[in-house]
Amino acid sequence: MRTRKPKLLVLAVLLVSLLLTIMSKGCLSSASQTPQAELPDHTVPVKITFWNQETNDRRQEVVKESIQSFNQTHPHIQIVPYFYEGETYKAKLRVAAISGKMPDLFYYWTGESFKYMVDSQIVADLTDLMQEKPAYKKQFYPEALQNSSYYERLYGLPHTTSHVMFWYNKRLFAQFGITPPDTWDELILAAENLLSKGISPFSVSGKERWPLLNWYAYLSNRLGGTTSYQHTIKGTGDFTDPSFIEAALLFRELVKKKMFEPGFLGVDRQTAENMLLNGETAMYLQGDWAAEEMLSNPDIGYFRFPTVHGKGDRTVYYGGSSGWAISKNSNQQAAFEVLSYMVSIEERKKFVEASGQLSTLKELPLSPSHMKPSIYDYVQFIEKDPSNYFGYYDQEIDPRRSELLLDAVVTMAGAQTMSRKEIEDLLKQIR
Template identity: 25%
Template sequence: MFQPSRRFTLLAAAATAAIILTGCGSTSPAADPTDVDPDGEVVPREISWLLSRPADGGVITTMQQIADEYAKDHPGFALNLITTPDRPSYIQKYETLAAANKLPELFDTDATPFAQKLAKQGRMVDVDLLLEDLGLADDYRPAALNYQRFDDGSLYMVPFEFQLEFFWYNKALFEQAGATVPATLDDFPQMCTDLRTAGVTPIALDGQDQWPLERYMAYYPFRMAGPEYVQDLKNGDASFADPAGRAAAEWLHSLGEAGCFSPGFSATGYADAQAQFTSGAAAVYNIGTWELSNLATEALDPAVRDSVDYFTLPTIDNAVTADNEYVTPSGIGMAVNAKTYDPLVRDFLAFALERYPELYASSGALSPTSSATTTIPDNATPLYGRAVEQTNNVGEAIAMPWDTQLDPATNTRLQQELTLLVQGEITPDEFIQTMDKTLAENSDG
């Protein structure tokens, strides 16, 4: 966990990079982001990919294998992986390199306002056109591509993952407490009260990393106003005082009052939160299918293995989004630098994106395409297959994680205030007042 002083240093660096980026846009070398099939010979060389992914994760492992295969037929080619798994440090590096016009051929980015500035300056290849030109566009799951799109619908990032985020729960603990799976978000406080009364921690939460609690902030507005609310919020066209924002603040406050999270949750890390659930100490755990190997295989503690199930994001009365629409991320995307895009980069991407889905899915992961079938591990429980099958019933609207949408300063303040709100140290009105002031100070709208 970063200390506050370190976090603010990173924010200041990001803000400085954004200012420089705005100023240097007109001096950037000309490039045509729509020229996805440039003329010329494929001349092998080393190309680089600036990444923010686990070094031993499935994406990097698969892409390294593909690069090695490509290099056998293209002597002199190499894929240099510049890996910075720590996200705040990565953002600092990425935005600093962007400001200096020194981004490599490939680089990771979310669909943030900063990335959209790069795209508008013609510094990222149009991925919609690229995938169409490669004949791969129809292979991708619409939800996987939509997660990478900017608010205007444009696409400049390639997805390498596809995930579904569920509420995993322990059926035995629910039965013991007489608790029921919430039909609506408004049923959460009663569920927590029932579990807490039975001596069970209702929800395991990684409060230390802060983004898991921020997911909860996104839920009520998504059901009440759709994905447009956070888009309007970041553009200064909506406020936290609007009905959707107020409903979210009051709902989060009610979760705190019902004791949904363990005391001291803000100091609980990722591994500890997961251990609370997998050991049977907590009844609910909100996490994505990237944890299938820990939650739906024989690696799970036998004492809880047969009791684990999941439910998707509950709805609300008069919801504007469908039951099968919830958080379905395709991870951080890969952008292609328009300045360095040439026949080699295109040829490698054509080879890699064709080869990737099958290799990645063979590891038991969910492919961003529907063209590859996930290999269910031999040690999987029936829940694994059910979760994979769930990918065939996902709606179009996505509950976007707010940490990928808001500017860094607003996002950091939101995460801090959410902890105080749930702990009961501030009221919903105080939360709204603080966040609307922060939003006004940092919005581009």
């Protein structure tokens, strides 16, 4: 006779059997579905690509040091930097903007070229991110942030203010009894004096085109002020304004008198700078991004671009701010963490002390003991001297007209002969 199992035991066995069946079916069902995405591994850092101009000097070294410091102290985010030569950088940025394959962070110049990127909706709006850090926002000069704002929204953080000025060889000036000129006529007399002694008065790197534009921009501004170019930017005027024509004629006089070094159209920036530093040329019109290299040589001094035929203000500088922006498709929170670190008082202090270029942050606590005396003196001068700025001509207008302008300046620099009518016809094409 069989022993009958207790009812509770039977129920327990049935319940276990049912649970095993349900679990089995659940596993089979899960196996048949598309695998779900794994939860993110928070030990893997976010990588932020960072495009910069290649400078091969202390500026680049300081930026690299800041990047290294960030990567060591922020394990959850890692900066992946890329540095490109100036014209290569501009070309890569144009291609990236068209293709939509932008870096997370990138270097920009304020002006119409940057506005074009904003209008193309490839640049992140930083307004709300900055509003979350009111104390940080207050550290900037308001006008610097305004220059990176469009439609009352902020699209980049400016980090540096630059000035284009004359650098000169003090030894050559002393040798030939020349003093830094205040007027265009004095500048030409000094240049003719040097030329008669077998010294090329001016270095210029025509290969990059924009250093030639430095001359044309200053001449047209001194003759016509900022109003003419503002009309050109807005399309209510163009380069046929008399100030642009007269500036072209004066620029052509320099070319005809062979004031630039031989073969200048094929000379790169570093070669042009070396010619000044070595005493092969006497003057060099260039931005103070070259200040550290220039002022490390005790023979080099500086002076403002002069007035032209009694017109213009020598304290109005060709220059302005540049900065870093975030692409719209990046991890904006992570990129902004990088950006606010790189454009912090501590990091920009190091940059100014090393380079001599001014920061867009107010009241940097500079340490003279950390600076070369010549650079400290320059910073003290350039912090107070400018009464105003006018922006880089090739950045203030749209990219298409910018290329036409740069090509036109090269044409004016290279032509054997060129009448006023030919200059007018050339500049008329920049529309």
